[in-house]
Amino acid sequence: MLRLQLASTRFLRPRLWSRDLREARAFAGRSSRGPREEKVTKEPAVETPQPAASATGASATGASAPEVPRPVPQGLLVLPLLRKPAFPGFRQTLQVSEPEIINFLQKEKKQGDYIGGFLIKEPFADGDASGLRREAGRVSSASQLEEVGTVLQVLVVQSFGSNQAASGGQITVMPMHRVRRTGTLSQPSPYVPVPAVVVADLEPIQGFEDAEEATTALAPLVTLLQSLNNASPLLKQKYEKVGQYFRNCMQDPVKVTDLAAGLSTAERGELQAVLQEQDIREKIKKVTHLLERDLNTAKLQSEVKSDLEERVAKEQKREVLMEQMRQIQKELGIEKDEKQTLTTQFRDSLKDKVVPEEVQKVIETEISKLNSLEPSSTEFNVCRTYLEWLTCLPWGKFTGENRDINKAESMLEEDHYGLEDVKERILEHIAVSFLKDSSQGKIMCLVGPPGVGKTSVGKSVARALGRKFYRFSVGGMNDVVEIKGHRRTYVGAMPGKLIQCLKSTGCGNPVVLIDEIDKLGRDMRGDPSSALLEVLDPEQNSSFRDHYLDVPIDLSNILFLCTANVLDTIPGPLLDRMEVIRIAGYVFEEKLAIASKYLIPQTEEGSGIGADRLDLGDEVLQKIIKDYAREAGVRNLRQLLEKVSRKVALDLVRKKCAEEGPAKINLENLTTYIGQPLHTSDKLYNTGTPPGVVMGLAWTASGGATLYVEARGRMPCGRVQGGLAALTPVEVEPQVEKPKQNGSMQVTGQLGSVMSESSSISLTYARLFMRELDPENSFLDAANIHLHVPEGATPKDGPSAGVTMTSALLSSALEQPLREDLAMTGELTLMGKVLKVGGIKEKVIAARREGVKTLILPRQNEADFLELKEYLRAGLTAHFVDHYDDVYRLAFDAQQVPALASPSRGLPVVTVEPPPDPQPAPEEGDAGSNALPWTGGLREQPSMPSL
Numbered sequence: 030m031l032r033l034q035l036a037s038t039r040f041l042r043p044r045l046w047s048r049d050l051r052e053a054r055a056f057a058g059r060s061s062r063g064p065r066e067e068k069v070t071k072e073p074a075v076e077t078p079q080p081a082a083s084a085t086g087a088s089a090t091g092a093s094a095p096e097v098p099r100p101v102p103q104g105l106l107v108l109p110l111l112r113k114p115a116f117p118g119f120r121q122t123l124q125v126s127e128p129e130i131i132n133f134l135q136k137e138k139k140q141g142d143y144i145g146g147f148l149i150k151e152p153f154a155d156g157d158a159s160g161l162r163r164e165a166g167r168v169s170s171a172s173q174l175e176e177v178g179t180v181l182q183v184l185v186v187q188s189f190g191s192n193q194a195a196s197g198g199q200i201t202v203m204p205m206h207r208v209r210r211t212g213t214l215s216q217p218s219p220y221v222p223v224p225a226v227v228v229a230d231l232e233p234i235q236g237f238e239d240a241e242e243a244t245t246a247l248a249p250l251v252t253l254l255q256s257l258n259n260a261s262p263l264l265k266q267k268y269e270k271v272g273q274y275f276r277n278c279m280q281d282p283v284k285v286t287d288l289a290a291g292l293s294t295a296e297r298g299e300l301q302a303v304l305q306e307q308d309i310r311e312k313i314k315k316v317t318h319l320l321e322r323d324l325n326t327a328k329l330q331s332e333v334k335s336d337l338e339e340r341v342a343k344e345q346k347r348e349v350l351m352e353q354m355r356q357i358q359k360e361l362g363i364e365k366d367e368k369q370t371l372t373t374q375f376r377d378s379l380k381d382k383v384v385p386e387e388v389q390k391v392i393e394t395e396i397s398k399l400n401s402l403e404p405s406s407t408e409f410n411v412c413r414t415y416l417e418w419l420t421c422l423p424w425g426k427f428t429g430e431n432r433d434i435n436k437a438e439s440m441l442e443e444d445h446y447g448l449e450d451v452k453e454r455i456l457e458h459i460a461v462s463f464l465k466d467s468s469q470g471k472i473m474c475l476v477g478p479p480g481v482g483k484t485s486v487g488k489s490v491a492r493a494l495g496r497k498f499y500r501f502s503v504g505g506m507n508d509v510v511e512i513k514g515h516r517r518t519y520v521g522a523m524p525g526k527l528i529q530c531l532k533s534t535g536c537g538n539p540v541v542l543i544d545e546i547d548k549l550g551r552d553m554r555g556d557p558s559s560a561l562l563e564v565l566d567p568e569q570n571s572s573f574r575d576h577y578l579d580v581p582i583d584l585s586n587i588l589f590l591c592t593a594n595v596l597d598t599i600p601g602p603l604l605d606r607m608e609v610i611r612i613a614g615y616v617f618e619e620k621l622a623i624a625s626k627y628l629i630p631q632t633e634e635g636s637g638i639g640a641d642r643l644d645l646g647d648e649v650l651q652k653i654i655k656d657y658a659r660e661a662g663v664r665n666l667r668q669l670l671e672k673v674s675r676k677v678a679l680d681l682v683r684k685k686c687a688e689e690g691p692a693k694i695n696l697e698n699l700t701t702y703i704g705q706p707l708h709t710s711d712k713l714y715n716t717g718t719p720p721g722v723v724m725g726l727a728w729t730a731s732g733g734a735t736l737y738v739e740a741r742g743r744m745p746c747g748r749v750q751g752g753l754a755a756l757t758p759v760e761v762e763p764q765v766e767k768p769k770q771n772g773s774m775q776v777t778g779q780l781g782s783v784m785s786e787s788s789s790i791s792l793t794y795a796r797l798f799m800r801e802l803d804p805e806n807s808f809l810d811a812a813n814i815h816l817h818v819p820e821g822a823t824p825k826d827g828p829s830a831g832v833t834m835t836s837a838l839l840s841s842a843l844e845q846p847l848r849e850d851l852a853m854t855g856e857l858t859l860m861g862k863v864l865k866v867g868g869i870k871e872k873v874i875a876a877r878r879e880g881v882k883t884l885i886l887p888r889q890n891e892a893d894f895l896e897l898k899e900y901l902r903a904g905l906t907a908h909f910v911d912h913y914d915d916v917y918r919l920a921f922d923a924q925q926v927p928a929l930a931s932p933s934r935g936l937p938v939v940t941v942e943p944p945p946d947p948q949p950a951p952e953e954g955d956a957g958s959n960a961l962p963w964t965g966g967l968r969e970q971p972s973m974p975s976l
């Protein structure tokens with residue numbers, strides 16, 4: 030029969046701790062001290078029944094040996110453990126940061142005395158202990174301790190000395206056997222800083238029936254322990270330390286589980302669960318699980334370690350070999366060292382360049398610095414990158430400029446239709462460069478709605494001038510380093526966009542297009558617009574300093590072009606330095622020409638169907654422009670034509686009939702290519718507007734638009750005036766008393782502050798005007814008026830609806846509609862003066878699209894109107910007014926409204942009749958049918974439904 034080691038060590042249990050605390054303090058040291066003769070011993074295995082409560086708190090392999098009663102400890106001073114429970118056999122040195130605990134234990138406990146070691150329950154009373162070095166801590170009550178702990182035999186209590194009293198000390202203990210907390214005797218106090226608890230031995234763990242079963246159950250655990258021992262050097266060390274205690278007891282299930290749990294790096298909670306588990310099979314299961322996890326981690330760690338070692342070794346080997354190779358090459362005179370090679374490279378790249386003196390000095394300083402640095406150092410690489418940037422720039426290198434004005438003109442014509450202003454400005458530039466024999470850069474800003482060719486014209490300008498082209502967008506850019514670069518001190522520092530541009534174009538005079546300058550961002554990282562100021566200012570940009578390079582760089586030969594949709598958001602100082610060229614958007618005829626001459630050939634080529642394969646009749650193109658692509662630019666039109674080309678390409682490939690003639694697209698099959706049209710008219714009233722409603726004209730970032738201003742009011746007596754109510758008979762209640770001036774006005778339609786102010790001016794002016802016109806009509810003074818500008822969801826702003834709103838209020842008060850097919854725009858002052866407004870071209874295009882015949886415009890805008898091409902003015906009579914008196918006379922039917930007593934207070938009206946021999950005017954204009962009225966923002970064009 031296998032003889033099993035029985036743990037029969039008997040300890041003298043700490044004596045009862047049952048007095049009150051003050052007594053207990055005095056008593057504790059003596060009473061809980063165990064007699065010297067009762068030290069930990071291991072008795073040889075015997076077959077005779079042994080005492081049940083062994084040192085491990087367990088019986089033998091399973092033979093349920095009869096219990097020998099022994100003194101049960103009832104009161105024990107407890108050291109609260111922070112990190113993990115104490116497993117018997119693992120001698121430990123516990124760091125205690127509380128000096129009072131150490132002092133107390135030093136006084137009260139001698140070598141060989143016993144204390145309890147119980148794990149503190151989470152959460153900790155004094156913060157999270159997981160990150161701290163200390164192992165034993167403080168509790169405010171014994172209930173914060175786990176139920177099951179270990180009796181610890183005190184070996185040494187050591188304080189760190191009086192001068193280090195604040196940092197506590199350490200206590201070396203030997204865990205002996207498990208006990209259960211059965212009650213509380215004392216709470217910690219300043220005199221006794223650790224709690225005293227009543228403890229009882231744990232029930233003996235019932236083991237296995239026979240030794241064979243025990244061996245089988247323990248086999249996996251023992252194997253795991255061995256593997257772990259081999260896999261982790263750290264564990265091996267630990268194992269060697271405790272090996273003596275566990276020697277000869279590898280068949281004792283409780284001891285083996287104690288050994289395994291004590292070695293494990295598992296969580297404190299999991300270890301506590303093992304400590305208090307009383308079922309031996311469960312205990313083995315839990316420990317096995319923990320060890321498996323530890324083994325996996327250990328394997329992973331050793332894999333990572335060996336991988337790292339391998340890589341380091343490889344790298345070192347490579348370094349050594351490289352060094353050897355360099356030395357050999359040097360010896361043989363085959364190659365110079367790296368520094369010399371780099372220096373030669375840098376000097377070579379500067380050979381045919383004209384480097385300014387200041388820059389040359391910096392380059393020389395950096396080269397000598399590079400030569401004094403170790404090639405493997407970080408500083409060497411920083412210096413090398415800096416020199417690479419400095420030497421790769423095109424110092425004094427320029428591309429020859431095209432001075433042939435006719436060639437440039439034909440090139441510009443080739444690329445874009447119309448855009449006369451831009452083309453003329455570029456030709457002027459060429460002429461000046463030719464006469465001055467220099468190519469001084471200029472800054473032009475192309476402003477217009479999306480898709481009018483601002484970006485593409487930039488490319489074309491570069492082509493016409495024979496210069497390189499570089500484009501970058503500053504839309505949303507809010508970091509100044511994008512323009513000026515990072516300072517060299519930062520890791521991964523880079524120069525800004527302008528230096529990158531010079532490097533990539535390889536010349537000092539490219540055409541640089543700064544796109545979306547109106548959408549420049551700004552935040553705490555700086556204001557890029559101020560950096561752009563330096564770049565774009567002709568006075569400063571000849572010595573531009575990038576943060577990274579920190580040497581003066583001449584940008585004055587660059588031709589800067591900027592693009593923007595609106596001018597309002599461009600910072601003033603920046604706008605000041607630019608020459609603004611407006612592109613208003615295209616009219617119907619222009620779009621027709623652009624589509625047939627440019628877009629169709631381009632899309633045919635782009636889709637690979639080949640030239641002249643699209644047969645779009647005139648009427649089809651007209652329909653596409655009128656009903657599908659009515660925005661100011663031609664981007665939508667281009668996309669539609671691309672859609673048609675793609676479908677034709679698909680047909681060609683499907684039918685494999687590349688030899689067939691052009692694909693015919695007519696009005697009947699157009700919808701199969703591009704779906705149903707999206708656009709409808711902005712017109713709300715087909716025949717004339719009702720009283721109180723006036724058509725105004727608006728400018729938007731996407732082109733011009735017409736929109737209505739509506740005014741209705743309710744007299745205190747209940748009578749409604751204005752709108753359709755005026756066209757239908759209204760039951761008027763008998764007026765009791767003439768109301769006085771207590772009317773009010775409500776304004777809706779998402780109007781901005783300027784437009785709201787404009788509506789107040791209009792009301793004040795209309796009231797005064799009405800008192801002069803018809804003192805009996807008290808509607809504007811007394812009624813509760815509501816002024817609305819549809820579409821309500823679209824924000825609107827600006828002063829140019831002043832005359833429109835005044836006319837709507839008067840129309841409502843007089844209950845008379847305005848003349849048919851009339852639209853107006855103009856800012857109104859309190860004195861009735863009509864002031865100049867912007868965007869006349871866009872507004873005229875929008876008015877024509879809605880079939881307006883008569884326009885009332887501010888007198889100061891006459892020149893803008895006369896500048897328009899004849900085909901734009903065709904069919905339109907424009908009246909230019911200086912005072913609202915004239916607006917009134919022109920807008921209302923004189924037969925229906927009271928006449929003004931006095932002559933007009935403004936300058937005489939100028940009427941511009943339609944051109945005498947107008948070209949057949951297209952029915953529809955084309956700009957901004959669904960544009961945002963009076964807003965500075967952009968609204969996306971609705972996308973076409975996919976077919």
Ligand SMILES: Nc1ncnc2c1ncn2[C@@H]1O[C@H](COP(=O)(O)OP(=O)(O)OP(=O)(O)O)[C@@H](O)[C@H]1O
Pocket residue numbers: 444445446447448477478479480481482483484485486592593594623627628662663664667
């Ligand atoms: N006058 C024109 N002649 C020929 N093609 C044109 C003309 N105007 C615009 N296009 C074409 O329209 C397309 C859109 O132009 P582009 O991208 O330059 O517009 P954009 O004004 O820069 O718009 P955004 O403000 O949205 O950047 C381009 O393919 C361009 O070739």
